[in-house]
Amino acid sequence: xxxxxxxxxxxxxxxxxxxxxxxxxxxxxxxxxxxxxxxxxxxxxxxxxxxxxxxxxxxxxxxxxxxxxxxxxxxxxxxxxxxxxxxxxxxxxxxxxxxxxxxxxxxxxxxxxxxxxxxxxxxxxxxxxxxxxxxxxxxxxxxxxxxxxxxxxxxxxxxxxxxxxxxxxxxxxxxxxxxxxxxxxxxxxxxxxxxxxxxxxxxxxxxxxxxxxxxxxxxxxxxxxxxxxxxxxxxxxxxxxxxxxxxxxxxxxxxxxxxxxxxxxxxxxxxxxxxxxxxxx
Numbered sequence: 001x002x003x004x005x006x007x008x009x010x011x012x013x014x015x016x017x018x019x020x021x022x023x024x025x026x027x028x029x030x031x032x033x034x035x036x037x038x039x040x041x042x043x044x045x046x047x048x049x050x051x052x053x054x055x056x057x058x059x060x061x062x063x064x065x066x067x068x069x070x071x072x073x074x075x076x077x078x079x080x081x082x083x084x085x086x087x088x089x090x091x092x093x094x095x096x097x098x099x100x101x102x103x104x105x106x107x108x109x110x111x112x113x114x115x116x117x118x119x120x121x122x123x124x125x126x127x128x129x130x131x132x133x134x135x136x137x138x139x140x141x142x143x144x145x146x147x148x149x150x151x152x153x154x155x156x157x158x159x160x161x162x163x164x165x166x167x168x169x170x171x172x173x174x175x176x177x178x179x180x181x182x183x184x185x186x187x188x189x190x191x192x193x194x195x196x197x198x199x200x201x202x203x204x205x206x207x208x209x210x211x212x213x214x215x216x217x218x219x220x221x222x223x224x225x226x227x228x229x230x231x232x233x234x235x236x237x238x239x240x241x242x243x244x245x246x247x248x249x250x251x252x253x254x255x256x257x258x259x260x261x262x263x264x265x266x267x268x269x270x271x272x273x274x275x276x277x278x279x280x281x
Contacts (some may be wrong), residue, residue: 002046007216009277010082011041015247016280017078019270021094022261028103029093031257032149035180035213035242039080039147043221047227049142052084055112063142064131066116068106068124070177071151071259075104082114082278091281111234122144122155124148125175129165129235132173138267143230149181154192165235171223174226175206175237178213180244181254197239206237213242238272 014037022028035149044050049063061106067076074094080091081088093099098106100109116127128146135142152158165173179197179248181188188194201208207229211222219240226236245251 002042002220004216007038007041007045007220007234009275010246011037011216011274013278013280014041014075014078014082016081016153016271016274016276017091017134017260018074019076019248019274020280021074021091022246023263024092025095027262028074029071029079029259030074030261031182031244031247031255031259032069032072032180034248034251035244035246036072036147036178037075037246038178038216038219039176039178039213039240039242040075041222042216043145044079046220047223048145050083052112055085057115059115059131060138060140061142063117064128064135064144066124066131066144067105067144068128068130068146069121069152070119070124072116072149072178073103073105073119077103078111080111081126081281082211085113086111088281100140100263116196117163121149121152122157125158125161125165128173129161129170132170135167135172136170142172143175143227146173147176147178148198149183150177150179150181150188150194151191152275153177153197162201162204162206165267169233171231171233171236173241174223176178176229176236177237177239178242179239180242182244182258184255186255195229201237201239205234207232208237209236211240212237214246 020031094101100111105114106117132144212218251257
């Protein structure tokens with residue numbers, strides 16, 4: 001049974017990592033990272049069948065995760081480090097010269113946990129479907145997960161991939177949409193509204209779940225349900241409602257912290273709201 005308290009403590013530490021990382025280089029994307037923290041902490045801490053010690057690019061015999069909205073790399077790097085993929089102290093190199101922790105994840109630095117370069121929005125679902133199809137061809141029973149942003153769904157390639165996934169019955173994939181309703185230029189509805197997102201994915205032939213992405217218990221229950229729905233000849237998608245900047249009050253309720261780093265005073269305010277539970281890097 002999941003230790004919710006432990007996961008929530010890890011989420012608090014991860015949020016501290018995020019704001020400290022982007023502050024240190026005055027660059028990065030804290031808003032979406034903070035919003036997706038609970039999901040990624042739960043995924044790697046409780047749901048994903050993975051082994052940091054035996055990580056390789058192919059991931060045979062393990063579940064795979066792809067981050068399509070690669071600009072939220074701070075949260076992913078923190079979760080990977082806190083799960084043993086690389087030393088936690090390496091988080092201090094985020095976005096610095098010659099680092100493995102680029103602003104958007106890349107592969108040529110050989111960072112464990114990262115299988116594709118991402119951040120060119122709209123491509124992650126296609127890559128994940130390719131990996132899931134490969135697992136089916138190889139009779140590998142493990143699953144593939146992919147996280148996308150809601151603004152990212154304005155990219156046409158996402159819907160081409162959605163058609164493919166349903167048409168080819170790729171039923172070993174779980175897609176997740178970070179539905180925080182905000183993107184770099186403002187509210188998603190103001191930039192290019194997505195309409196009834198649940199109805200859209202259902203019309204494209206996917207099984208659709210909805211979950212509260214900043215409620216650890218709800219995240220875990222829905223991820224487990226999504227796993228149970230796999231293998232039924234339909235791909236699965238979760239519409240995950242989150243709050244951009246979750247955990248830091250002055251970053252919530254606005255798109256303005258999509259890609260802005262806190263200054264010294266703002267960092268101090270943020271850290272006052274986030275409990276240090278596992279030790280800062």
